[in-house]
Amino acid sequence: MASIDFAGDIDRIIAILANNTILNNAMRNIKFGESDYLKYDDPAPYILVTAPNSPFKTRDSFGIGEGSADPQHTAQYLIKIIVDSKNAEKSERELYGFIKQVTDILKANPRLKEPVGLTDPKCIRSFLFDIPIEAGKRGQERLVATIGIQCQVGSAFTLDIAGFTGIPLISKPIEREIETVENIYDTRRIRKNISSINETHSFFAEIEYINAQISALRTLKRNRAIVSTTLTRPSGTTVYSGKVTEISNAAAFDQLETVTIKFEVIH
Amino acid sequence: MPTLYNQSSDHVENYKGHVEILDGATWYKFDSILDISVLTRVDTEKHYSTNGSKKKTTIGDSSTYQFRVKQSADLYSTLATPTEVRTISYFKNQIYTLPRSLPIISIRAVSESNASSNAFIVDQFTATVENIDEVREEGKGVQEVVISGEIITHTSDKRQAAAP
Numbered sequence: 446m447a448s449i450d451f452a453g454d455i456d457r458i459i460a461i462l463a464n465n466t467i468l469n470n471a472m473r474n475i476k477f478g479e480s481d482y483l484k485y486d487d488p489a490p491y492i493l494v495t496a497p498n499s500p501f502k503t504r505d506s507f508g509i510g511e512g513s514a515d516p517q518h519t520a521q522y523l524i525k526i527i528v529d530s531k532n533a534e535k536s537e538r539e540l541y542g543f544i545k546q547v548t549d550i551l552k553a554n555p556r557l558k559e560p561v562g563l564t565d566p567k568c569i570r571s572f573l574f575d576i577p578i579e580a581g582k583r584g585q586e587r588l589v590a591t592i593g594i595q596c597q598v599g600s601a602f603t604l605d606i607a608g609f610t611g612i613p614l615i616s617k618p619i620e621r622e623i624e625t626v627e628n629i630y631d632t633r634r635i636r637k638n639i640s641s642i643n644e645t646h647s648f649f650a651e652i653e654y655i656n657a658q659i660s661a662l663r664t665l666k667r668n669r670a671i672v673s674t675t676l677t678r679p680s681g682t683t684v685y686s687g688k689v690t691e692i693s694n695a696a697a698f699d700q701l702e703t704v705t706i707k708f709e710v711i712h
Numbered sequence: 713m714p715t716l717y718n719q720s721s722d723h724v725e726n727y728k729g730h731v732e733i734l735d736g737a738t739w740y741k742f743d744s745i746l747d748i749s750v751l752t753r754v755d756t757e758k759h760y761s762t763n764g765s766k767k768k769t770t771i772g773d774s775s776t777y778q779f780r781v782k783q784s785a786d787l788y789s790t791l792a793t794p795t796e797v798r799t800i801s802y803f804k805n806q807i808y809t810l811p812r813s814l815p816i817i818s819i820r821a822v823s824e825s826n827a828s829s830n831a832f833i834v835d836q837f838t839a840t841v842e843n844i845d846e847v848r849e850e851g852k853g854v855q856e857v858v859i860s861g862e863i864i865t866h867t868s869d870k871r872q873a874a875a876p
Contacts, residue, residue, distance in 0.1 A: 629720045638720035638826075641727045 449518060450567075451496050452477075454596065457557050457567045458494050458522060461550060464560035468546050480525075489529035489587065490543060496522050502595065517569070517599045524551075524592040533584050540578070540588045547592055548573055557596065568596035569613045570653075604650050605675040606689075606708075607661035612652050615703050618676060620648040622710075646710040648676065648685070651695060654702040662706060665689050674708060687711045721826055724833060728824035731779055732876075733817055735798040739876070744782035746856070748821055750835055750863070751776050777819065777839050778860035783846060787857060800857065803841045815841040816864065822875055832875050836867035 455477055463469045474491040503518035526543045530536040551573065556566035575593040582588050600613035623645050629638035652658065665672060666689040675684050691707035731748050732739040753774040761767050781787075789801035793809075796802055797817065806815040816838055823833040840861035848855045 629723065631720070638723065640720075640723065640725050643727070 448599070449501065449520070450598075451500060451520065451522075454520065454557065454567050454598070455494050455496065455522060457559070458524065458551075458594070461554050461557065461560045462492060462494070462524070462547065465546070465550050468543070468550065471543070471546075480527075487527070489527050490539065491527050492543075492547070493525040493527070494522065495525065496520070497593070517597055517601055519595060519597055520568075521574070521593060521595045524594065526590045526592070527587070529587040531586070533586055536586050536588045540590050544576060544590055544592065548576070551592070551594060568598045569600045571596040601679045603677045604652065605677075606672070606706075607658065607665045609658055609661065611677075612658060615651040615653060615701070618648050618650045618678075620646075622646040646712070647687075647690075647707055648710065649705050649707050650676070651703050651705045654694070654704045659692065659704055662689055662692055662704075666692060671711065685710045721828075724823045724825045730822050731781075732820040732822065733798045734820070735796055739820060740798045742779075742781050744784070744854075746780040746782065748779040749777065750821060750837070751778075752863075773863075775863040775866075776860060777837070777863055778843075778858065779819075780856055780858045783855040783857045800844060800846070800859075803844055803859075807841075817841055817861075818867075820876060824875065830871045830873050832872050833870070834872060834876055835869040837863045838865040838867070839863045 459475050459477060463475050469475065472490055472492055473488045476487075476491060476493050477495075478493065479495045480487065480493055500521050501518065502521055524547055526540060526547065528536050528539045528543065530539050551571070554560065554563075555571045557568050557571065559565045571594055573592060574595045575591075577591055579589040579591070600611070602614040602617060603610075604612045604614060604618075606612065625642040625644065626639040627642055628636050629640055631637045669688065671686060671688060673684060673686055675682055685708065687708055687710040689706055690709045691705075693705050693707075695703040695705050729745070729748075730741050731745045732741045734740075753776065754770055755772040755774055756768045757771050758766060758768045787798075787800050789796050789799045791801075794801035794805050797815075803815045803817075806813050817840075818838050819836070821835040823835075825831045825833065841859060842861040843859065845858040846855070847858065
């Protein structure tokens with residue numbers, strides 16, 4: 446469920462950063478929320494994890510209806526790194542070092558999973574959108590850099606297949622349930638009926654190319670066995686029986702490579 | 713004005729039809745029937761009467777049937793001497809085992825129309841099994857079997873209220 450949980454997400458980011466022993470040992474504190482400006486409470490270096498003034502970035506042209514009661518939303522969070530070293534150069538070097546550590550840690554866990562067991566992802570995907578260094582403090586001993594991370598939270602459409610649960614779909618599934626018919630005409634060639642010949646039912650699902658998942662899907666396809674899959678939409682969940690008949694790479698853009706699978710449904 | 717009939721509201725729709733074969737007292741229904749054809753052929757002799765008009769006299773019939781189904785394991789028997797009349801194993805055992813005999817089966821071709829009453833048409837007959845084509849064909853997902861023979865006894869071919 447795509448609930449808005451700013452505090453939970455911030456706590457998760459703190460847990461991920463704190464789980465890195467090197468970073469955690471280097472920091473005096475990794476703290477929830479904005480600074481209260483009581484400097485004596487915050488010996489540098491330390492990290493503040495908070496949200497911007499307007500953390501909720503979801504834009505939706507259509508709004509929420511009964512069929513889309515659980516949409517995705519986009520949220521932004523800020524990781525502020527504060528250093529205060531012996532001189533400006535040392536502070537700046539130290540700051541860049543921490544920025545590298547923090548960005549590496551966050552990029553290694555883009556779904557913000559619980560860091561020990563790598564379960565319970567907080568988001569579908571994330572990216573670092575900005576790393577400004579506080580302009581007024583440049584050249585000083587006390588420096589502040591803010592790493593912005595944008596998270597896509599919740600997935601309205603997910604697929605359970607090949608032993609994986611909750612695979613988020615990149616785009617809405619295309620489902621085709623087609624009755625092939627013969628047209629029946631009368632003597633004046635007016636269509637009086639359509640008579641059923643047969644039916645087909647399939648759906649296409651676009652997912653991110655994750656090697657383990659695609660490998661399992663290929664095995665599933667080559668086994669040619671009838672399997673069960675569950676497609677979850679905002680308005681409900683449907684269990685299908687059938688076979689995977691197609692695994693096609695879609696166009697890759699930016700850092701996202703996607704794969705479209707075709708599932709032939711049998712009844 | 714002629715009375716219109718054979719309208720779409722009475723059409724027999726392909727997807728509703730099925731074929732049954734009798735084994736003992738039980739009718740078995742083919743679940744993957746693909747085609748069935750029942751061809752009624754009357755053999756005749758023609759001659760002229762004493763006044764020169766054309767006459768035709770029945771001398772027999774060569775009516776045949778043929779149906780095609782997907783091949784399935786239960787079309788075959790596990791017994792060395794098959795007893796299940798509905799199986800290809802039984803047909804072949806009858807055909808090849810000495811003394812050779814021609815398998816005779818009872819078939820019911822059931823059609824269902826769009827008619828609001830008496831929607832079913834049931835063509836029932838007994839027939840020989842004379843041709844058994846077991847075909848593995850490239851491009852097909854499931855192998856197929858074509859069975860055909862000659863109709864011996866026409867039982868009935870009538871419209872009725874319910875499927876048998």
